[in-house]
Amino acid sequence: MATKSGGRGRYITKVGFYDIYAKDAMKKGTNGKKSVSSTEYVVYHSKKIVEKGLKTKDLAVTKAIELLGDKYRAVYSL
Numbered sequence: 658m659a660t661k662s663g664g665r666g667r668y669i670t671k672v673g674f675y676d677i678y679a680k681d682a683m684k685k686g687t688n689g690k691k692s693v694s695s696t697e698y699v700v701y702h703s704k705k706i707v708e709k710g711l712k713t714k715d716l717a718v719t720k721a722i723e724l725l726g727d728k729y730r731a732v733y734s735l
Contacts, residue, residue: 672721
């Protein structure tokens with residue numbers, strides 16, 4: 658059975674009406690095991706990518722709060 662997120666990556670958190678996912682890039686080691694080589698954070702609104710290429714969770718959360726604007730920051734108490 659498929660996961661709900663599909664190809665979005667790991668669900669991290671919700672900021673207002675934005676969702677933050679982490680996409681992991683995998684590399685194959687010498688012993689055949691896979692390991693995470695890098696992580697990219699992506700901000701989604703519904704199924705649409707709003708911002709991608711963020712390096713840390715803190716940057717992604719800050720960007721999502723910034724994207725909310727003053728009106729919705731007050732509504733969501735951020």
